[in-house]
Amino acid sequence: MYICVNPVFMKRDEFSGFFGVLVATVGSAVGLGNLWRFPYLVGQNGGAAFILVYLAFVIVICLPIMVAEFVIGRSTKANTVNAFKKLAPGSLWRGIGIMGVIASFCILAFYTVVGGWTVDYLVRSVIHLFSKPDISNLEAQFSQMVTSPLRPIIWTIVFIALSGFIVMSGVKKGIEKYSRVMMPFLFVMIIILAIRSITLPGAEAGISFLLKPDFSKITTETLLDALGQAFFSLSLGMGCMITYGSYIPDKENLTRLSFTTALSDTFFAFLAGLAIMPAVFAFGVSPQEGPGLVFIVLPRIFAQIPLGNVFAIFFFLILFIAAITSVISLMEVITAYLTEQKRIKRTWAVGIISVVVAVCACLSSLSQGLLKDVKIFGKTFFDFFDYLSANILLPIGGLLIVLFVGWRLKRSQVYEQFTNSGSLKGTFFRAFYFLIRYVAPVAIVILFLNVILK
């Protein structure tokens, strides 16, 4: 029998239905961005005021961009570079796809390091299930772990290998299969944790911090932070949703999918805030702690509540699941590119990506300790990858994507995908098209100029 192995003739993998797509897209969106980045940005930027700005950006700018990315992906059924090549042959627009592949590497370079920390804390909390943890010097414990040369690197490599394994197994048999199990579990656990936290004595201060806005804390810098965070949290501006979009079956409703994904992600971020902030206030810790917030503050809280050791395992398991389902989506962007454009076999492609990411992640990890004085544009490797991706590459990518869909594609092409060739009503199409053409690009440009010209 003749077995066709040429990828051109092979049927492309696909998610299996609405729920299958949803667990994957929500898996990508819900991540360390919600649990680790969002709470400390909220803490540093005036609580509820930041949340309101964030919500406005999600609805007005990010939701339309997500639909736009799905439109690009599903109409071409291709990886991000090829998607732009197919829609605008011979033009420079394919640069957006290439930028997306680069952005994926940049995010993976620091994200997997934090993923490694979560594995470290998870393993530790399992080992200490029956003992009383030492909380006299949590700050020192955290900094000792992240600055040590070998330990975080080993866990980061373990984390990368696990993610690589899932991606290697395929879109339906890997990404979707594992997300189907992990995502519902994740939501149940965060709800339990949030309930535990808001019932702590003294939790009111934290809840009111999340609900009462202090607008005096809002500056243009804050606005860019909120926009960057919205892009980051919804996995937008770098081809991730284009790639996942290319695996969405033709009959699925893209608006409904985008709406549900954005809603779930925002709901999860809010639950994470509810799980973290009341506990932070109840134990008198400053909400402005920064990136170490979840690693330093939470273990102290777990040590002081009944069944704390079990909640600690819960929490680090949540962090781990959230992180890994996002990392696989980032890896898939590059994997789809290498297998389809460069004709590299999936297994090899994932192997190559894992090695390159591991090398970059080592630099990020070491930049917390040994290499902390090596700076690029005044930032350590770790901060450089974070800032470059969230505050620069994603918003620029997002801007180019809306310009492409709003001004380069024909209205009818977009309408066709939006309504599944006319079989859906397309009630929101006019609003969507207006936001994509005018509101989103203008808002992104104004925000950028404000920060650059300052």
Ligand code: PHE
């Ligand atoms: N959305 C993920 C998070 O919130 C991060 C991510 C960004 C994943 C971009 C994929 C692409 O943690």
